Amino acid sequence: MALLDVKGLSKRFGGLVANKDISLAVEPGEILAIIGPNGAGKSTLFNGLVGHHAPTSGSVTFNGQSMLGLAPEQVAAMGLVRTYQIPRSFGQMTVLENTMVGALLRHPKLADAREASERVLELVGLRERTDVRAAELNVAGQKRVELARALATEPKMLLLDEVAGGLNPSEAIALTEILRGIHAAGVTLIIVEHVLEVVMRLAHRVLVLNFGQMIAEGAPQDIVRNPAVIEAYLGR
Ligand code: ADP
Ligand code: MG
Numbered sequence: 001m002a003l004l005d006v007k008g009l010s011k012r013f014g015g016l017v018a019n020k021d022i023s024l025a026v027e028p029g030e031i032l033a034i035i036g037p038n039g040a041g042k043s044t045l046f047n048g049l050v051g052h053h054a055p056t057s058g059s060v061t062f063n064g065q066s067m068l069g070l071a072p073e074q075v076a077a078m079g080l081v082r083t084y085q086i087p088r089s090f091g092q093m094t095v096l097e098n099t100m101v102g103a104l105l106r107h108p109k110l111a112d113a114r115e116a117s118e119r120v121l122e123l124v125g126l127r128e129r130t131d132v133r134a135a136e137l138n139v140a141g142q143k144r145v146e147l148a149r150a151l152a153t154e155p156k157m158l159l160l161d162e163v164a165g166g167l168n169p170s171e172a173i174a175l176t177e178i179l180r181g182i183h184a185a186g187v188t189l190i191i192v193e194h195v196l197e198v199v200m201r202l203a204h205r206v207l208v209l210n211f212g213q214m215i216a217e218g219a220p221q222d223i224v225r226n227p228a229v230i231e232a233y234l235g236r
Pocket of ligand 2: 043161
């Protein structure tokens with residue numbers, strides 16, 4: 001059984017169709033990448049999956065249960081969690097405190113949440129920065145805090161929205177290794193990513209969105225040679 005099963009998902013904002021009839025299934029243990037030009041509807045899709053908005057039509061089934069009508073906290077409790085393109089960490093809180101915000105979902109006792117957070121911070125390479133205020137970190141560090149907070153909720157599936165955006169090439173490669181570690185720890189991943197290097201290194205399968213619709217699906221090496229995909233990127 002697929003871990004995530006999306007059927008005929010559409011989202012309209014007034015006259016704009018941001019997602020049109022999207023169907024996809026993700027197996028446990030998979031790393032799926034979703035690519036597409038700006039405005040293609042990638043973040044809107046993530047928002048629809050985790051309960052940030054009510055899709056106009058379609059269904060979202062996660063781990064055998066419908067996610068439609070659930071609030072983001074309820075979806076997170078089911079094990080489906082997203083990160084944000086713009087990190088949403090609390091700047092005046094430390095790296096550890098930010099991570100604990102996620103960990104408290106599973107560990108109501110502070111001491112337990114702290115211990116779980118420290119494990120997560122090890123995994124994302126922030127163990128040495130636990131007491132630094134998030135605002136003092138560079139972009140790469142803040143992206144890791146965002147990742148740590150999401151990971152601390154102990155998701156079955158993580159939806160990563162442009163987690164490599166704004167990073168330099170060596171930071172992006174380091175992040176790729178962190179994502180490999182997260183995947184190896186048993187988390188299924190969907191990555192929305194503009195940095196093709198990250199997609200090529202990590203993804204088992206790639207979906208391409210353009211103007212809200214899925215226009216191609218395949219192995220990474222085939223997708224980058226697909227004429228419809230090249231046209232979608234050059235056509236804008
Ligand atoms: P992507 O993440 O692929 O760059 P988005 O999903 O953010 O694209 O946006 C898809 C389209 O939906 C864009 O045209 C965007 O302006 C529009 N859109 C996204 N969110 C909203 C919203 N809350 N209200 C109105 N329009 C929106
Ligand atoms: Mg986006």
